[in-house]
Amino acid sequence: ILNVEQSPQSLHVQEGDSTNFTCSFPSSNFYALHWYRWETAKSPEALFVMTLNGDEKKKGRISATLNTKEGYSYLYIKGSQPEDSATYLCALPRGGANNLFFGTGTRLTVIP
């Protein structure tokens, strides 16, 4: 078991608002951090895999940063749209790249 915590557990924002949420993890023995988006009735899809301290990744209006020294990653969504409504999961590998441990996720609802 890995101590991966995501906050907040759920979030409601208005369309057009920007938002962010956090994934916290043990800073020792860091290998990589994954972010996934999981829409209702679909399967999780990879957003980013981050490995380097200070790394920043961007995909459209979604971006992520990584601080491996203090053990956290932020996911930002700029100008939220209703289609951004989903659960956002972070995950870290343990021992092997395929042995992922997932956080419980942040459920985002964007209100039109």
Next chain:
Amino acid sequence: EAQVTQNPRYLITVTGKKLTVTCSQNMNHEYMSWYRQDPGLGLRQIYYSMNVEVTDKGDVPEGYKVSRKEKRNFPLILESPSPNQTSLYFCASSSPSTYSYEQYFGPGTRLTVT
């Protein structure tokens, strides 16, 4: 089209009746995993496989078996299902050749055990 397929997508069964959920990927990925998702608990890994004939337990392996006889297939076997195995199951695959090891998930199998 690159994909992970699972069958069946939905299954209602009774306690004790053996069942198999199939998983197949067409991306030639070495790594495959099974997860279950329960409300409030997130995705929990059941078993994973690094390659053919190489499998290992995840966080919640009790009551499940897997096999990896071919690279593309990774079936999940419930020898004697019980109601606490009612859940949403996902199969996933990934490859070290992509460097990122991002996981590609199947569509999910919703299992109900009565």
